[in-house]
Amino acid sequence: MRQFLFGNLLTGLISLNVVFAQDADTVVIGRFDPLALRVGFSLNNVLRTIARPNDTFYGFQADLVLGRYMLVAEYGSGELTRNNLPESVDIVNNPYSYQGQGSYFRIGPDVNLLINQAKTSFRADADGIFFGLRFARGQVTDRMTLQTRDDILDVDGNNNAFWPEQTITAQNDNLGVIWFEMTAGMKVQLYRNIFLGYNLRFKLARNFFGNPALIPYEVPGYGFGQSNEQFRFDYYLFYQIPFRKQERQPRRELPFLHLADNELFYVAEVIRR
Amino acid sequence: MEHNAFLYKKSRLGVLIALIFFGLSACEEESDCITDSTNVASVEFTKLISNEGSNSEEDALDSTIVLAEGSVARLPTDRGNQTGLPLNPASNTSTFYVFRQTEEGIFTGDTIVLNYRREQTLISPECGPDQQFTDISVDTALTTFDSVLVRNPEVSRFGETVNLRIFTCRYEMTNILRLQFDYPEVEEEPNDTLFIRRIYSSIGKENLLQDTLIEQGEDIIVEVPVTLSDEQVQVFLETEGATPETYDVLAYYQRDTFQVAKCLPQDRYRIDSLRLGENPGRLEEPTEVEESTVFNINNAVNATVSIR
Numbered sequence A: 001m002r003q004f005l006f007g008n009l010l011t012g013l014i015s016l017n018v019v020f021a022q023d024a025d026t027v028v029i030g031r032f033d034p035l036a037l038r039v040g041f042s043l044n045n046v047l048r049t050i051a052r053p054n055d056t057f058y059g060f061q062a063d064l065v066l067g068r069y070m071l072v073a074e075y076g077s078g079e080l081t082r083n084n085l086p087e088s089v090d091i092v093n094n095p096y097s098y099q100g101q102g103s104y105f106r107i108g109p110d111v112n113l114l115i116n117q118a119k120t121s122f123r124a125d126a127d128g129i130f131f132g133l134r135f136a137r138g139q140v141t142d143r144m145t146l147q148t149r150d151d152i153l154d155v156d157g158n159n160n161a162f163w164p165e166q167t168i169t170a171q172n173d174n175l176g177v178i179w180f181e182m183t184a185g186m187k188v189q190l191y192r193n194i195f196l197g198y199n200l201r202f203k204l205a206r207n208f209f210g211n212p213a214l215i216p217y218e219v220p221g222y223g224f225g226q227s228n229e230q231f232r233f234d235y236y237l238f239y240q241i242p243f244r245k246q247e248r249q250p251r252r253e254l255p256f257l258h259l260a261d262n263e264l265f266y267v268a269e270v271i272r273r
Numbered sequence B: 001m002e003h004n005a006f007l008y009k010k011s012r013l014g015v016l017i018a019l020i021f022f023g024l025s026a027c028e029e030e031s032d033c034i035t036d037s038t039n040v041a042s043v044e045f046t047k048l049i050s051n052e053g054s055n056s057e058e059d060a061l062d063s064t065i066v067l068a069e070g071s072v073a074r075l076p077t078d079r080g081n082q083t084g085l086p087l088n089p090a091s092n093t094s095t096f097y098v099f100r101q102t103e104e105g106i107f108t109g110d111t112i113v114l115n116y117r118r119e120q121t122l123i124s125p126e127c128g129p130d131q132q133f134t135d136i137s138v139d140t141a142l143t144t145f146d147s148v149l150v151r152n153p154e155v156s157r158f159g160e161t162v163n164l165r166i167f168t169c170r171y172e173m174t175n176i177l178r179l180q181f182d183y184p185e186v187e188e189e190p191n192d193t194l195f196i197r198r199i200y201s202s203i204g205k206e207n208l209l210q211d212t213l214i215e216q217g218e219d220i221i222v223e224v225p226v227t228l229s230d231e232q233v234q235v236f237l238e239t240e241g242a243t244p245e246t247y248d249v250l251a252y253y254q255r256d257t258f259q260v261a262k263c264l265p266q267d268r269y270r271i272d273s274l275r276l277g278e279n280p281g282r283l284e285e286p287t288e289v290e291e292s293t294v295f296n297i298n299n300a301v302n303a304t305v306s307i308r
Helices: A002-022 A043-051 A255-259 A263-272 B005-009 B011-025
Strands: A034-042 A055-066 A069-083 A096-112 A128-147 A167-191 A194-208 A230-242 B040-051 B054-057 B063-068 B082-086 B093-103 B106-124 B128-139 B147-150 B164-171 B176-183 B193-201 B207-215 B218-225 B232-239 B246-258 B266-279 B303-306
Touching (some): A034 A043, A043 A230, A055 A230, A096 A167, A096 B128, A167 A230, B082 B093, B176 B232, B176 B246, B193 B218, B218 B232, B246 B303
Parallel strands (some): B040 B164
Antiparallel strands (some): A034 A055, A034 A230, A055 A069, A069 A096, A096 A128, A194 A230, B040 B082, B063 B093, B093 B106, B147 B164, B193 B232
16 A cells, blocks of 8 residues: 555656646745745545535645745644444444544644755745645544443343443543644646645644543544544645746746756656656 | 657646545545453452462462342352453442352452443444443452452453452461470389370460370470560460479560562561479579471471470
8 A cells, every 4th residue: 555655656756846847937036935825625525524414524724835845734623423324233233323523723834845856946836745744733522322331241142241231421522632743745736826735644643631531533633533643645725825926937948858867757757658 | 868748748647647546545444343342351369378478379269259239140250260350331430249268168258349441432433332441440448358469451352461360368377386395204204194284375364275194205285376465475384293283484476577479468476485484493594496486387386395
């Protein structure tokens, strides 16, 4: 699976490198010059909300582009309901119902790795391959009702021989949770100021505040509450608000030819063949 | 150097294809329904022989019956020295009553209160909920066990370590002084016998020995209980038709406390010195005791005195 992912990443990287080379309408910018603000929303959350009637999830992201760096703030919320499925067949097949809701924010920097490819002349407010870090804080309110199970068996091999089955409820009220993320991804300009991008996120060091009796099934923005680490993707559609006009330079002929000796270009050629 | 311009015309399409590949890869992982959680905490009973700074495991175990508060069911204890205590899945505390047959027909009752934390999770919508029992602690205020150790605070179906180990100790230290009276042979009186009317001590009113005839060359052993508060005990031996008519033995002893792992602290007595007196007559000088001086059920004699 990981090989598959990294293979895709390499393909994307090379492709985007070529895109960059093709659209070399460049400006010379300072190190932290504010170039643009991108605001966007999570596509997969929208799709999930549409596709799953019991789920309502939203995610928003804003990037302030400062030279090759981006200051990123994210916010999202989610709500879900789960009930036992009639066809459930497993060792813990007990009636239950679960409702959870919560919100989160993330903040952290990204760095555009494409900058180094073009040295002094680039379009930092356009396409990008980035790596970043996030600090995330969320809170969850959830509640689960379940039937208890006693593992002492009776003579017929049935559970609950010692303790009768009981209905119990566990819940969290605004349970706090923090985690960190390492993220990488791409942003591609689809049309004028419209961008499509994805974030590949490795989430780690998940910590609930206190010792919750109920581990949230899903922490909005994080994923499965039981897992200490998560590996996830997010897709975003952005609109970019540029802070200044791009100074167009005379279009060079086949600027990619300058990359003839570039190893990435060579790899792209090899893959194409 | 030649380059294929077609490559660059297709490049944006390549990016989009890459994104789609990522999209296919972003499907949520499916959970499996395997859980090792259970509400049955494993308990192992261990009986130790506690003696003079060490202990060893005893083969024979007490017959045990385990009941739980709030349930009429009796727990099976047919797995040797192990049993399972089903924790109440609707509470963070469970109380168990353990009845042990320490001797034939004699049962000792103990109450074990287990406190624990329950942690509920939803494994997945398909698998359903799960409840784990963690952070077990024991309230031993109402037990007579020597020790109850939490070896594994997480209750698990496949756990390799038992959750609790309960130790009961059979002590071999005692508060009984074993005093031997020798009646040595003498050539002048080859058929001499001594009739002992009674032996008693300054601690306790009961006779330790009564109406016993011993021949020369024989000895008798009496078991003399001692107490925490005193540091000496006087043992009186009354004869009939002999001279002197009465002997008394003044035994000085010391007491300290020792404890071996997993067993309760225990008093340890050892004899210090003896002094034999004849009534009427004089008291002899104290004599150092050479026998095994610690009061232990494995020591046949702690001190010996000659009464001729």
